[in-house]
Amino acid sequence: MRExxxxxxxxxxxxxxxxxxxxxYKNGTFHEQLFPFDAxxxxxxxxxxxxxxxxxxxxxxALNLFLKDVYGKKQxxxxxxxxxxxxxxxxxxxxxxxxxxxxxxxxxxxxGIDLVQAKDGEWYILEDNLRIPSGASYPLIAREICxxxxxxxxxxxxxxxxxxYNKLLKEMMDYVNVGGIPVIMTPGRYNAAYFEHxxxxxxxxxxxxxxxDLFVEKNYLYYRDYRGEKKRVGVIYRRISDDxxxxxTFLPESLIxxxxxxxxxxxxxxAIVNAPGNGAADDKGIYYFVPKMxxxxxxxxxxxxxxxxxxxxxxxxxxxxxxxxxxxxxxxxAEAGGYGxxxxxxxxxxxxxxMKELIQKESRRFIAQEVIDFLDMDIMDKGVRxxxxxxxxxxxLSGETTKVWASGLTRFSRNPDSFVVNSSQGGGFxxxxxxSR
Amino acid sequence: xxxxxxxxxxxLYWLGRYTERVYTTLRNFFRFFDQLIDQPEGYYKKYxxxxxxxxxxxxxxxxxxxxxxxxxxxxxxxxxxxxxxxNAVVLRDELSSNVLSYIxxxxxxxxxxxxxxxxxxxxxxxxxxxxxxxxxxDDYVDSEDCRNIMKCGKxxxxxxxxxxxxxxxxxxxxxxSKLVNRIYKTHMxxxxxxxxxxxxxxxxxxxxxxxxxxxxxxxxxxxxVR
Numbered sequence: 099m100r101e102x103x104x105x106x107x108x109x110x111x112x113x114x115x116x117x118x119x120x121x122x123y124k125n126g127t128f129h130e131q132l133f134p135f136d137a138x139x140x141x142x143x144x145x146x147x148x149x150x151x152x153x154x155x156x157x158x159x160a161l162n163l164f165l166k167d168v169y170g171k172k173q174x175x176x177x178x179x180x181x182x183x184x185x186x187x188x189x190x191x192x193x194x195x196x197x198x199x200x201x202x203x204x205x206x207x208x209x210g211i212d213l214v215q216a217k218d219g220e221w222y223i224l225e226d227n228l229r230i231p232s233g234a235s236y237p238l239i240a241r242e243i244c245x246x247x248x249x250x251x252x253x254x255x256x257x258x259x260x261x262x263y264n265k266l267l268k269e270m271m272d273y274v275n276v277g278g279i280p281v282i283m284t285p286g287r288y289n290a291a292y293f294e295h296x297x298x299x300x301x302x303x304x305x306x307x308x309x310x311d312l313f314v315e316k317n318y319l320y321y322r323d324y325r326g327e328k329k330r331v332g333v334i335y336r337r338i339s340d341d342x343x344x345x346x347t348f349l350p351e352s353l354i355x356x357x358x359x360x361x362x363x364x365x366x367x368x369a370i371v372n373a374p375g376n377g378a379a380d381d382k383g384i385y386y387f388v389p390k391m392x393x394x395x396x397x398x399x400x401x402x403x404x405x406x407x408x409x410x411x412x413x414x415x416x417x418x419x420x421x422x423x424x425x426x427x428x429x430x431x432a433e434a435g436g437y438g439x440x441x442x443x444x445x446x447x448x449x450x451x452x453m454k455e456l457i458q459k460e461s462r463r464f465i466a467q468e469v470i471d472f473l474d475m476d477i478m479d480k481g482v483r484x485x486x487x488x489x490x491x492x493x494x495l496s497g498e499t500t501k502v503w504a505s506g507l508t509r510f511s512r513n514p515d516s517f518v519v520n521s522s523q524g525g526g527f528x529x530x531x532x533x534s535r
Numbered sequence: 536x537x538x539x540x541x542x543x544x545x546x547l548y549w550l551g552r553y554t555e556r557v558y559t560t561l562r563n564f565f566r567f568f569d570q571l572i573d574q575p576e577g578y579y580k581k582y583x584x585x586x587x588x589x590x591x592x593x594x595x596x597x598x599x600x601x602x603x604x605x606x607x608x609x610x611x612x613x614x615x616x617x618x619x620x621x622n623a624v625v626l627r628d629e630l631s632s633n634v635l636s637y638i639x640x641x642x643x644x645x646x647x648x649x650x651x652x653x654x655x656x657x658x659x660x661x662x663x664x665x666x667x668x669x670x671x672x673d674d675y676v677d678s679e680d681c682r683n684i685m686k687c688g689k690x691x692x693x694x695x696x697x698x699x700x701x702x703x704x705x706x707x708x709x710x711x712s713k714l715v716n717r718i719y720k721t722h723m724x725x726x727x728x729x730x731x732x733x734x735x736x737x738x739x740x741x742x743x744x745x746x747x748x749x750x751x752x753x754x755x756x757x758x759x760v761r
Contacts, residue, residue, distance in 0.1 A: 114643070115636045117624065239632075279538065287625050296627035306628040311540040324544040325722050 099255075101248035102137040103478060110135050112243045118236065121290045128288050134526035135240055136477040140490065140508040147532045150213075150221060150492065151502045153401030156392060158209045158494040161228060161379045163395040165205035168378050169195050179394050180387045183411070183462060188384065189432055190229075190377015192340060194347050198364050198375075201274045202497075205373040208267070208335075209494040213402075215473045222405045222470055224489060225385055228376040230337050233507035234493050235294040237529050238263050238301075241505070244529060256534040260505030263493070264301035270497035271302065271333045274369040278332030280304040281321060283312070285338045285354045295337045304335065314358040319368045334359075335371040343374060382431035382465050383409065406468040410461040419466040420454050426466040427517075428453065439518065441469065472517070477510055477526070487511045489519050490530060504532040539680060543629065544723065546622040547681055548760045551688025553619035557612055557641070558665045559696045560586075561658055564603070564612070568655060571595055585699050586610075603658070604649040613645040616661070631675040637668035683721040687758055690714035695754055698747050704740055711737050714757075724759040733757065 102109070110132065119130040142150070167174050168185055175182045185191055210231025212224040241260050245252050271280050282304045284295035299306035311321055312331065320328040336343060342352040347360040362368045378384070386407050389400040408415040408426070419426060423442040430438030445453060457464055474485035488510035493503040508528040509519040519525040539547070571578055579598035583590045588610040592598040605611045623630065623638040641664040648657040669689075676682050694710045696702075711733070718725050733753040736746065743750060 115639050116632050117627075117635060117639050282628075287621075292624075296625070297632065299628035300632060304628070305538050306625075307540065308542060310542055321538060322540060324539050324541045329538055 099138070099248075099251055102139075102244055102251055105247045106135070106137040106478060109137060109240070109243050109247055112246075113240065116239060117293055118239055119293055121288055121292060133236060134512070135236075136510065136526050136528050137244070138476050138478065138483075139529045139531045140475060140488065140506075141531045141533065144533045144535050146219075146221070147504065149401065153221075154209075154211055154492055154494050154502045155500045156396060156398060156401055157211065157223070157226070157388060158206060158496060158500055160388065160392045160395050161209065161226060162203075162205050162496060164391050165228075165373070165376060165379050166199075166203060167395075169198060169375060174391065174394055177394070179390050180384070181411075184381070184383050184387065185378060187462065188378055188381040190375070190379070190381045192348075192375040192377070194360065195373070195375030198373075199366075200363070200373045201276050201366060201369040204274060204496050206376055206379070207270055207274065207371045207373075207496050209496070211492045211494060213490045213492060214405075214470055214488075215490070217471050217473050219473075220403065222403050223385075223388075224405055225382060226380045226388065227491070228372060228380040229339065230372065231491065231493070232291040232294050232337075233491050233509075233527075234263050234267075234503065235297045236527050237505050237507055239297065240527070240529050255531070257531045258504040258534045260503065260530075260532075263503050263505070264298065266495045266497075266501060266503060267298065267335075268302040268304075270495045271304070271335060271369075271371065273497040274371065275332035276367060276369055278319075278330035278368070279321060281307045281312070281331050281334045283307050283309070283334050283336040283338065283356075285309075285342070289337070291337065298335075309354050309356050312356045312359075314356065314362055317362055317365050317367055319356070319359060319362045331368055333369040333371060340374045340377065343370075382429050383411070383462065386465065405470055408466045410457050410464055410466065415466075416457070416461055419457060423450060423454060423457075423466070425469065427469050428457070428464050428466050430464060432463065441517070443469075469517075475508070475510055475528070477512075477528075479512070484514070486514065487517050487519060488528070506530040539629070539678070539684070543626065544684055545760045546625055547629070547684040548688040548723075548758065550619060550622040550626065551685035552692040553615050553622060554638070554665055554668060555689040555692035556615045556696070557619060558662060559693055559700075560612055560615070561662055563696070563700055565655060565658075568599065571599070585701070587699065599654065603654055604645060606645075606649075613649070616642055616645055629676065629678065629681050630672070634668065634671045634675050637664045637671060640664045641668075680721060683717050684723060687714065687717045687721060687723065690717060691754060691758060695751060698743050698750055698754070701744060704743065707743060708737055718757070726756055726759060729753040729757045 113135055114132050118133060120133050121128055121130050174180050175185055206228040208231060210227035213221050214224055215221050237260060282295055282299040284292060284306060286308055296306055305321060307321055313320055313322060319331040321331055322328050338354055341349045343355045344360040345352040345355050346357045363370050386409050389404060392398055392400045408419050410416040410419050426442050428440045472487050475488040476483050477486050488508055491507040493506060495501050508530045509525045511519045511525050567582055576595055579592055579595050580590055592601060601608050601611060603612050606613045608614060620638050620642050623635055627635050641661045644657060644660050651657055672682060690710055690713050694707060697707050697710060736750055
């Protein structure tokens with residue numbers, strides 16, 4: 099592994115050569131920035147992964163059943179396992195998706211589940227991302243380069259080859275395809291994750307399309323080529339959010355969607371990956387109920403734990419949160435990407451009081467969690483090995499069966515005082531090694 | 536994937552044009568730079584006239600810096616390289632990461648070397664990368680249509696620059712026959728009348744110095760992309 103660390107700059111140079119960047123806006127101007135790679139990998143033992151794999155499959159299967167239920171019979175709400183306030187008032191719940199049954203009954207085809215490992219070795223789920231989770235392409239391409247730089251590392255260490263993500267993705271897309279070409283739809287090159295859109299299109303042999311390339315005719319979705327011929331689209335892995343997907347159904351001002359695509363989807367004439375409306379299941383408020391969903395739908399005890407979470411919506415929890423706010427982390431359920439996260443310990447007395455008032459006034463808007471003492475991960479910072487906070491995004495693909503990719507995106511904070519690991523806030527990434535024995 | 540939308544057709548064509556613009560202007564600039572050493576102040580004006588770019592420069596020295604490395608100067612070679620990148624970056628699925636990497640590498644040279652005192656030394660790398668890019672296109676781009684569209688862009692740009700920069704007639708003829716060959720292989724719309732007129736100019740061995748405006752107007756409108 100020493101060789102990998104010694105060649106970190108070279109690896110980053112190659113990543114730059116292949117355009118492994120993410121975009122962000124600073125002062126209204128678009129910049130592309132290298133997503134810094136640290137060569138010290140996260141290593142997950144064979145035993146740990148076996149447990150994670152079972153737990154993640156269990157969780158994602160339950161979440162898929164929840165989505166089917168919420169947009170169908172709503173039995174879990176009728177049985178009062180999940181309060182209706184947490185489902186139907188969630189911004190992720192889309193009434194326009196009521197009654198739609200997606201091809202093969204799969205809602206969350208690609209689930210990005212964020213986890214952290216505590217110092218006692220226990221893994222905790224931090225959040226579920228069931229809309230358009232990104233990040234798989236980074237460890238995928240990084241592994242390719244690392245193997246080139248230090249083949250010996252990989253002959254001496256029994257690391258499971260992770261370069262099958264594209265194969266898993268393609269298999270899943272083929273499984274739900276209702277007849278036609280596979281398309282990855284991007285909002286365009288100024289999207290933060292554009293590298294990933296284009297790279298996955300290349301690796302899965304899909305067409306990378308923008309909204310202007312697609313149109314609906316007689317309730318089918320087509321891709322138009324330059325000769326004027328049209329190709330039917332059977333599956334679309336869309337990398338734009340629900341709100342912008344179809345101006346005829348959602349935001350009418352959307353210029354990056356495809357008019358009437360929801361009608362095609364409703365008729366079963368195209369598979370949309372992931373299904374619109376999945377936000378109903380990955381809302382930070384709903385997260386609290388996932389262990390209950392597992393018991394309800396699968397009649398199993400959850401294998402993986404949630405971080406200890408409180409819902410100010412419930413009086414008992416609210417009292418605890420208000421009494422212990424300085425020791426908790428509060429998250430706005432409507433925010434994502436590391437935004438809307440407030441650590442009570444970092445607030446002044448005045449701000450703490452303001453936060454308490456807000457929680458009392460808008461109790462549905464927040465969740466509060468105990469601050470988990472993350473297991474720090476070492477990174478190289480200017481030649482010195484230093485500990486930093488890091489999380490893991492595991493990718494679970496649901497097709498004919500549910501599979502966990504034996505890798506994942508490990509993101510770390512470069513700031514020694516920060517728990518926030520998001521790339522948009524200056525974080526970097528590592529490869530994630532799963533040991534085969 | 537090889538299924539090309541109108542949008543991608545446009546990007547493929549202009550990727551061909553911009554990479555060629557960088558390649559040929561750099562090669563030509565190497566010769567011009569050599570002449571500049573022995574010429575009086577203001578010699579660069581001739582170059583601007585031939586290329587029909589506005590003279591916004593103040594001295595031979597400032598011209599070299601701005602024309603090559605100023606990313607805010609829309610006529611600079613760096614700005615043209617950025618335009619090539621803008622068109623390439625949306626084509627990864629057609630080009631492959633390997634092909635695209637040579638555009639990234641070329642752009643990085645400009646970024647790193649903008650403060651250099653010896654531009655010709657480092658810019659040789661850009662020429663090398665662009666040559667590698669075209670070699671890689673032939674090896675990695677599966678779709679013949681994609682390759683042909685890009686090469687149409689490349690030859691249109693090359694002929695345009697050869698005419699403007701007073702290349703020999705035989706050079707222009709050679710590139711023109713390559714262009715015609717590519718046009719027939721693509722299924723792009725093209726303006727037959729303009730192609731015929733240009734063919735006629737080539738056949739009668741036109742005086743390009745004299746007729747260059749007419750030739751450029753036909754050439755610019757042969758291929759009908761948006």
